[in-house]
Amino acid sequence: MAINWFKYSAPTTFYGLAGKLIPWFAFSAALLFVIGLYIGFAVAPVDAQQGEFYRIIFIHVPASILSMFLYLVMAGYAALGLIFNTRLSAMMATAIAPTGALFAFISLWTGALWGKPMWGAWWVWDARLTSELILLFLYLGFIALHASIDDPRRADRASALLAIVGSVNVPIIYFSVKWWNTLHQGSTIKYTGTSMHVAMQQAMFIVLLACWLYAIAVVLARVRSIILERERNTVWINELPEVRS
């Protein structure tokens, strides 16, 4: 049987599929959050050097990983939309941006909370902190550009181009910031060779998975509202039970 790979690339079919998938992702995300945070806060042992403070790592690291990963996913969808001119890809890129920005913000915020007891300062001009901040700026630029163009087609294409230019620039920015930092001063934090405790690894991995599932659930929910908004004049939208009532 030939599978039609492109069936769900149309907003009409994807809208229903997303609606069915959201509860699954949302529920498993919530479950994994509870498990991961329980292991992280109750089971994992106290760190030898950092005491109880290190436990913020279970939120900080997954948020940082996702903020970077989501930018790539967003740029990927943007490129798809620009190259193949598919409406849904552009909608996905638009839907991912706020979640990515949120994770970048959480990563900076928890980083600041962690930095205060560890380094004695809320903010250190460390290479990773700085590049995370720039990543947040890139997300905000994408959102701002999309929001200020009224024509949705032009908004999609213009912000897609910006996302692609940004993703080409991200490695350049990352390395330049890294070299800038090492030239100014020695790296503030160094990872010592000690391996992490198994429970810590498990907790971090489970929370990472939870964040990922959460991101998928939220993006799907957001893309559904974008579909509703963009296609409001079509027949199929007006025949949906939730729109009729």
Place this chain on the structure above:
Amino acid sequence: MLGLLALVIRRDLVLAMRRRADILTTLIFFVMVVSLFPLGVGPEMEMLRRMAAGVLWVAALLSSMLSLGRLFSADYQDGTLEQMMLAPQSLSMLVLGKMTAHWMVSGLPLVLMAPVLGLQFDMPAQALGILIVGLLLGTPVLSMIGAIGAALTLGLRGGGVLLSLLVLPLCIPVLIFGTGAVEAITAGLSVASHLSLLGALLVLALVFTPWVTAQALRISME
């Protein structure tokens, strides 16, 4: 090809010369921002000498943002841009010409002005020389990256502020290597790596940005 480039550059330069006030505003803004720093942080020469390169670079970055809005807007408003896009010649080449002309009227004056301002900060001659070389390599990159933003925000409400929001994060590497070179020479290290990286950025920008800007213009004009 080169004839087309020269034609576009000459046209834009003539247009800019007819409105000299625009060029002067950018330059005066640059001088003013740089002069504000000693007033803000205090007149200790030791500190100013250390800050000089960073202050000059950030001021150059901000003033180049200021003039970017004009890169395409006049041509967009009177319909010239539309004609340029219909022309059989390559749009990337036309864009490259416009970028070059923009740099000559907005970037080059800053580079020429920088040594005078550097002296105000008591920069040593050696550091001053490297600063100029860095600015010469870096300011064209600012114009070229900025052109992408200018094309994307063409004809939008509040385009100026939005433009800075989009372009400034992308310009960070230029700032880092430009100031890094001056810092290296002050510390007695080799500046070759910083200047090579700036040169690499310039070459990369030269290859890719005209094409990307042309695509952005197509998106904005359709």
